Amino acid sequence: MEAVPSAPSPLIALVGNPNCGKTALFNILTGSRQKVANYAGVTVERKEGSLLTPSGRRVRILDLPGAYSLDPLTPDEQVTADVLLGRRAGETQPDFVVCVTDATNLRQNLRLVLSLKRLGLPMVVALNMSDIARRKGIAINGERLAAELGVPVVETVGVKAAGVRALVSVLDHVSVPPRGAQPGDAPRAVWRTPSPADIAHDQSEVRRILGLVGGDRLDGVTISDRVDAVVLHPVLGPLILALTLFLVFQAVFAWAQVPMDAIKTGVADFGNWLGAALPASLVKNLLINGVLAGVGSVLVFLPQIIILFFFILLLEDSGYLPRAAFLLDRVMGSVGLSGRAFIPLLSSFACAIPGIMATRTIQNPRDRLATIMIAPLMTCSARLPVYALIIGAFIPHRTLFGGLELQGVVLFVLYVIGVAGAMAVAFVLKRSGPSTGFQALMLELPAYHWPNLRGLAIGLWQRVEIFMSRVGTIILALMVILWALSSFPAPPPGALGPPIQYSIAGHIGAWLAVIFAPIGFNWQISIALVPGLAAREVAVGALGTVYALSATGNDVSGALTPLIAQSWSLPTALSLLAWYVFAPQCLSTLATVKRETNSWRYPIIMAAYMFALAYLGSFLTYRIALALS
Amino acid sequence: MTSAPPNVAVSDAGIRLTELGIGKNARVVAVTAADASAPQDLGRRLAELGFLPGEAVRIVAKGLLARAPIAVRIGTGTFALRLFEAACIRVCPEQPQPA
Numbered sequence: 001m002e003a004v005p006s007a008p009s010p011l012i013a014l015v016g017n018p019n020c021g022k023t024a025l026f027n028i029l030t031g032s033r034q035k036v037a038n039y040a041g042v043t044v045e046r047k048e049g050s051l052l053t054p055s056g057r058r059v060r061i062l063d064l065p066g067a068y069s070l071d072p073l074t075p076d077e078q079v080t081a082d083v084l085l086g087r088r089a090g091e092t093q094p095d096f097v098v099c100v101t102d103a104t105n106l107r108q109n110l111r112l113v114l115s116l117k118r119l120g121l122p123m124v125v126a127l128n129m130s131d132i133a134r135r136k137g138i139a140i141n142g143e144r145l146a147a148e149l150g151v152p153v154v155e156t157v158g159v160k161a162a163g164v165r166a167l168v169s170v171l172d173h174v175s176v177p178p179r180g181a182q183p184g185d186a187p188r189a190v191w192r193t194p195s196p197a198d199i200a201h202d203q204s205e206v207r208r209i210l211g212l213v214g215g216d217r218l219d220g221v222t223i224s225d226r227v228d229a230v231v232l233h234p235v236l237g238p239l240i241l242a243l244t245l246f247l248v249f250q251a252v253f254a255w256a257q258v259p260m261d262a263i264k265t266g267v268a269d270f271g272n273w274l275g276a277a278l279p280a281s282l283v284k285n286l287l288i289n290g291v292l293a294g295v296g297s298v299l300v301f302l303p304q305i306i307i308l309f310f311f312i313l314l315l316e317d318s319g320y321l322p323r324a325a326f327l328l329d330r331v332m333g334s335v336g337l338s339g340r341a342f343i344p345l346l347s348s349f350a351c352a353i354p355g356i357m358a359t360r361t362i363q364n365p366r367d368r369l370a371t372i373m374i375a376p377l378m379t380c381s382a383r384l385p386v387y388a389l390i391i392g393a394f395i396p397h398r399t400l401f402g403g404l405e406l407q408g409v410v411l412f413v414l415y416v417i418g419v420a421g422a423m424a425v426a427f428v429l430k431r432s433g434p435s436t437g438f439q440a441l442m443l444e445l446p447a448y449h450w451p452n453l454r455g456l457a458i459g460l461w462q463r464v465e466i467f468m469s470r471v472g473t474i475i476l477a478l479m480v481i482l483w484a485l486s487s488f489p490a491p492p493p494g495a496l497g498p499p500i501q502y503s504i505a506g507h508i509g510a511w512l513a514v515i516f517a518p519i520g521f522n523w524q525i526s527i528a529l530v531p532g533l534a535a536r537e538v539a540v541g542a543l544g545t546v547y548a549l550s551a552t553g554n555d556v557s558g559a560l561t562p563l564i565a566q567s568w569s570l571p572t573a574l575s576l577l578a579w580y581v582f583a584p585q586c587l588s589t590l591a592t593v594k595r596e597t598n599s600w601r602y603p604i605i606m607a608a609y610m611f612a613l614a615y616l617g618s619f620l621t622y623r624i625a626l627a628l629s
Numbered sequence: 630m631t632s633a634p635p636n637v638a639v640s641d642a643g644i645r646l647t648e649l650g651i652g653k654n655a656r657v658v659a660v661t662a663a664d665a666s667a668p669q670d671l672g673r674r675l676a677e678l679g680f681l682p683g684e685a686v687r688i689v690a691k692g693l694l695a696r697a698p699i700a701v702r703i704g705t706g707t708f709a710l711r712l713f714e715a716a717c718i719r720v721c722p723e724q725p726q727p728a
Contacts (some may be wrong), residue, residue, distance in 0.1 A: 031677065065655075066680060068674070068677040069677040071673070071677075073670055073674060104705060105705045105706050106705075107679065107702070107704040107705055107706075108679045108704055108706050109676070110705075111677070111679070138714070151690075163633035185666060187680055189646060199676055199681070200681075203681045203683070203684075225689060226686045228689055228690055228700065228707075229689075229690070232689065232690035232700055233690070234690075234691065234692060235693065237693075238693065271712075280718060322709065325709070326692070326700060327692070328699070329692065329698045329709065329711065330692055330694050330698075333697075333711065338710060339698065339709070346706060352668075384699070438671075438711070438713050439711075439712040440671070440674075440713075440714065441698055441709055441710055441714065442675075442678065442708060442709070442714060443708065443709045444678075444706060444707070445689075445700055445707040445708065445709055445711075446707075447707075
């Protein structure tokens with residue numbers, strides 16, 4: 001693209017209240033695919049992208065975490081304030097601010113606009129979600145608003161490409177004020193904390209402006225209120241929540257059967273074809289026993305992952321999640337957790353890493369730490385393949401009363417045990433230190449909206465991409481390594497058992513099995529736990545490879561499920577399930593904890609306590625199951 | 630510098646927001662620290678969310694146990710508050726206006 005090489009690209013910051021649609025705008029402007037959902041605090045970091053304006057100008061765009069004011073109380077708001085005020089190390093102050101407002105909630109949003117104006121950076125006000133506002137009958141006189149505020153005002157619709165044209169044309173004409181090249185320059189904007197008089201002034205100013213431009217229809221009972229009357233009802237609300245979660249777990253098993261069988265058959269057919277087509281060799285052994293048995297056994301769980309995320313995304317986008325936080329707030333409060341902890345914990349059901357990062361919306365550092373420490377106990381989606389494998393092998397397909405699937409019920413119970421464990425740990429953590437006093441909730445309950453189908457499709461596709469790239473990279477690589485460790489050295493001549501027993505992995509497994517024998521794990525499971533350190537679902541692939549190599553016959557492409565159903569006892573299977581409820585082995589989570597807490601102390605404590613809990617949980621499960629069987 | 634929220638003076642006007650019934654409308658009279666042990670910036674944060682004297686509020690819902698937390702409509706937004714947060718807000722109930 002032809003750009004004048006010497007012209008600096010202006011840096012433009014998107015700022016606004018939480019959940020006003022900054023990230024949706026950012027995605028449309030820059031072609032990014034940052035996560036968007038209908039609750040406050042999805043964006044906790046600065047994100048940068050760039051936009052090529054119609055006149056061929058390149059502008060840099062910053063998406064910042066939502067903030068109610070420029071006096072930060074939480075780590076995510078701190079990022080926004082620091083960037084805007086030019087206090088962030090290594091970052092120049094933005095040249096221009098797009099103050100994004102929710103046009104349906106201008107009364108609240110205008111206060112931040114006035115604060116930003118006082119800051120003195122050049123800016124434009126974007127009346128976002130203007131389509132929803134119009135549908136609700138809220139008419140805002142944009143020209144009058146611009147005149148009153150003294151800054152340009154544009155209407156935007158963050159979910160449609162056509163909805164940002166006016167904004168793009170404003171950005172096209174942003175002039176970059178001359179700036180000393182040195183980053184050490186005095187910031188162009190200075191901030192002082194508003195005095196009570198400022199606050200009172202802003203409030204009357206907001207009222208005056210709203211009176212002039214319209215858009216302050218305080219509608220009585222809205223559709224969201226009607227929904228909330230049921231969803232937040234003291235008795236019906238919790239019932240609906242329990243039913244919703246229950247249905248999700250039922251669907252994970254009930255809907256996934258057909259596509260899972262198709263993948264299984266596909267992998268098996270491919271293995272048979274490979275087996276017939278290739279001459280017997282080391283390469284053939286690697287492809288069939290290492291790659292196909294390992295990767296194939298993980299791949300089978302893609303449909304269940306998709307179904308789980310379909311529901312998670314649906315709940316996120318509709319605005320139901322903060323309601324669930326409302327309903328469960330008493331539980332959170334009773335173990336001493338901040339009400340703000342709910343959403344980070346819920347995100348951890350997808351993966352603990354974004355969940356741990358989302359704790360930046362929690363103000364009190366000790367509350368935040370407690371939430372970080374229990375986030376990995378929420379059953380992340382990487383555990384799903386492990387659970388599904390064992391449940392599929394050991395829990396019969398049986399319909400209970402009311403059409404409930406037994407397998408789905410067991411899965412639900414495993415999730416509940418994880419949550420209960422987390423609550424217990426939080427309770428102990430909070431009791432063991434000095435009291436942090438009151439824990440805040442102050443959670444915005446956004447208006448409900450119908451999930452955006454395009455967003456849902458993109459979100460699901462991203463999950464498929466993430467899963468497939470894990471399968472294609474880390475899982476594939478680990479399987480090849482595991483295959484090599486399991487195949488060499490070759491067994492001595494005249495050996496009777498399967499060759500793997502004489503290999504390096506076989507020896508490691510035999511050694512580890514001593515540690516894990518008291519909780520019922522055989523050497524195959526013990527080996528599989530090691531590569532499972534990289535990512536939990538790798539353990540499933542590792543079991544696939546280990547069992548393929550342990551097979552003495554020729555049925556190497558046989559599915560893993562019947563194999564383990566034959567060779568494990570029920571107590572062993574239950575013990576492994578218990579292990580994975582607490583299992584500490586996810587190195588990327590520990591690395592994230594290190595980064596977020598800036599210390600090695602907490603990842604080490606986390607790994608230690610989770611290992612202890614996992615061992616204890618498995619030990620009790622195994623011993624009790626043995627005694628009962 | 631920590632700024633004091635507006636109207637920090639202890640006020641006896643009106644009732645606590647926690648005492649307002651579900652579906653009832655009211656106007657904020659004052660935002661005061663109900664409890665000395667409440668966090669200092671609580672009043673400020675409530676003010677930032679829009680809980681300022683003169684603003685209209687309505688109780689949308691209350692929880693099952695101890696009627697907590699509560700969901701409050703303020704202006705055009707809705708917030709969930711724990712009881713100690715809501716107790717800082719004093720309101721004056723409004724008579725339902727004839728439609």
